[in-house]
Amino acid sequence: MVLQMNKIEKRFGEVIVLKDFSLKVNEKEILCIIGPSGCGKSTMLNIVSGCLSPSKGNLVNKSKNISYVFQEDRLLSWKTVYENIYIVNKKASKEHMKLLIEQVGLTGFENYYPLKLSGGMRQRCAIARAFNYEADLLLMDEPFKSLDYNLRFSMIEHLLNLWEMKKNSIIFVTHEIDEALLLGDRILVLSNRPTKVIKEFEIKKLKRKRSLRDEILMRIRNEIVSCLVKQ
Numbered sequence: 367m368v369l370q371m372n373k374i375e376k377r378f379g380e381v382i383v384l385k386d387f388s389l390k391v392n393e394k395e396i397l398c399i400i401g402p403s404g405c406g407k408s409t410m411l412n413i414v415s416g417c418l419s420p421s422k423g424n425l426v427n428k429s430k431n432i433s434y435v436f437q438e439d440r441l442l443s444w445k446t447v448y449e450n451i452y453i454v455n456k457k458a459s460k461e462h463m464k465l466l467i468e469q470v471g472l473t474g475f476e477n478y479y480p481l482k483l484s485g486g487m488r489q490r491c492a493i494a495r496a497f498n499y500e501a502d503l504l505l506m507d508e509p510f511k512s513l514d515y516n517l518r519f520s521m522i523e524h525l526l527n528l529w530e531m532k533k534n535s536i537i538f539v540t541h542e543i544d545e546a547l548l549l550g551d552r553i554l555v556l557s558n559r560p561t562k563v564i565k566e567f568e569i570k571k572l573k574r575k576r577s578l579r580d581e582i583l584m585r586i587r588n589e590i591v592s593c594l595v596k597q
């Protein structure tokens with residue numbers, strides 16, 4: 367176990383966002399979180415990262431380093447692609463940098479500044495930066511939000527390539543069920559506020575059983591949709 371949230375409550379004044387909120391993140395797993403807009407997914411990531419403190423409950427964090435990819439890329443506009451990635455870990459070897467840049471498909475763009483890149487390229491750079499930070503827990507808050515369908519799928523591939531190199535634990539927040547099904551080892555579906563986990567799906571084992579996979583994944587997809595529309 368890398369992280370455990372036990373009966374967390376988070377209030378902003380009178381508004382209770384999270385209540386009795388518990389979850390566990392295992393080592394080397396990609397945990398996807400899906401939930402209604404405004405239910406508190408970013409709040410939950412901010413508590414995990416230490417940007418916010420919970421009002422009640424406790425957090426057990428066994429990770430040494432946490433990396434955070436936000437909805438927007440937050441690159442330094444005055445630094446090149448290479449520098450943006452390198453700056454978070456100046457011990458990275460040239461070979462490692464080359465591999466990271468290659469895995470996100472930015473070879474040849476090392477000396478470009480963010481303003482000269484498309485949104486997808488900037489987000490790929492932000493993801494390579496997050497992986498260069500050598501974190502054992504990576505938080506991703508709808509990182510592909512602004513991208514079209516094709517780009518999303520190529521980003522998933524890039525992300526899985528990077529994850530294969532590092533095998534860290536990832537909490538990946540998304541509104542896209544297909545994204546969660548392709549990436550996740552487990553998927554948690556959250557309720558409306560006050561927010562709790564209402565459903566959990568184990569996907570990892572399914573990925574090994576190829577013959578059953580598509581049918582069961584479709585069933586899970588439908589169950590997630592019905593959880594979300596009931597709210």
Ligand SMILES: Nc1ncnc2c1ncn2[C@@H]1O[C@H](COP(=O)(O)OP(=O)(O)OP(=O)(O)O)[C@@H](O)[C@H]1O
Nearest residue numbers: 378379381383401402403404405406407408409410
């Ligand atoms: N610092 C804050 N002060 C007051 N209220 C806040 C603060 N941060 C978040 N909230 C409120 O908490 C609720 C949950 O916000 P949050 O951004 O965590 O939701 P979310 O599930 O990530 O939403 P989305 O899916 O739309 O990105 C919202 O109603 C928001 O207005």
